[in-house]
Amino acid sequence: MGPLPASVYWRRRWAAIASVFTVLVLLASGTAAIARAAAAPEGDDTTSLASRPAAVSAPQQASPSPAAPGASVLQPGTEGPRSLQPEPEGAPPQSRPEGAPSLQPGPEGPPSATGEPPRALVEGGPDTSTAESSAPGTGERLLPDDAPRASSSAPSPAPVPPTGPVACTNEMLAVAAEVDRPEHRVGERPLLRLVVTNVSDQPCVRDLDPVRQEIVVWSADGSERLWSSNDCSSAQGVDLRTLVPGQPVASSVRWAGRTSEPGCPLERSTVPAGDYRVMSRVDDVISPPTPFVRTS
8 A cells, every 4th residue: 555545546446447447338339330330231222212302303304305397488389380381373362360470482582691501500409318210211300400501691799688598589580491402303312401590680599309390392383292301200309509690500301202291101102203392490480482393
C-alpha cells in the first residue's frame, strides 16, 4: 500500500475496471451490427421503390409524333390535263371559258428571236428515286434533252424575292413543239421535242414531271390523233425546276413511227407516208402545231 489511504486505491481500481467493461460492451455492439448487415439480403426492391420520389416512379409520357409534311404549292390538282386535240380545218371555233387556254393550234409555230432553238439553263432535275417505265418494246418516253440550245430574248430580270423563286403560272410560260428534221422516211425514228420557256422577267419554279408533259402526233388536218408520248409510258414523280427567264428547257422522245392509244395496246400500226403535225403541252399550256412529212 502507498502513502494514500486505502480507499483511494480501491476507487482507482473500480474506475479502471468500469472503463475496460465499457470498451468491451462497445466492441460487442459494433461486431453484432456488422454481422447483421452482412447477413441482410442485397437490394430490397420494395424498400428501394418505396423510397423513390413519386415523380421518378411515374411513367414518362410518349413524345408526340411529328406532323405530316404539308402539301406542296405545286402539287397536281384533281383534274387531269386537257387533250391536245386541235380543231379540224373548217370547223367553227369552240367556246371556252374566259382565261382558259385555247386548244386550237395556230397556223405557224412559236416565234423565235434568234431563229435558232434556245438553250436550256435550269436548276434542279428529275427525281431519280422515282422509277420510270414504258411498255415493253416501245422505249418511247419523254426524257430531259440537254443538247446545246441558243438563248432567246427575255426582259430585264427582276430581283428574286427574299423567299425564293415564285411558282410559274401558265402566263409565265411558252411551250413549243419541234422535230429534228422536217422530213423523215418511213422506218426512221424522228426525234420529237417539247420546249418550255420562262417568258417572264423573274425565275420561277415548275413541276416538269413527264406525266405533266405530252407530245402528240396528229394528221395534217388535225382530225385524227395518231400517237402520244403518254400512251405507252407510266413515268411519274416530281421534277421541280427553277426556270430562268429566256433560258428554255427541252424534253425529247424518239418516235417509233407507229400509232398508239391510251393504255398502249399491243397492236400498233405503222404511220404511212404523208403530211403530219406535232403538238406539245405542259399541263394546260399548249404549243402551236409544227408540221413535218413522212416519205416512202
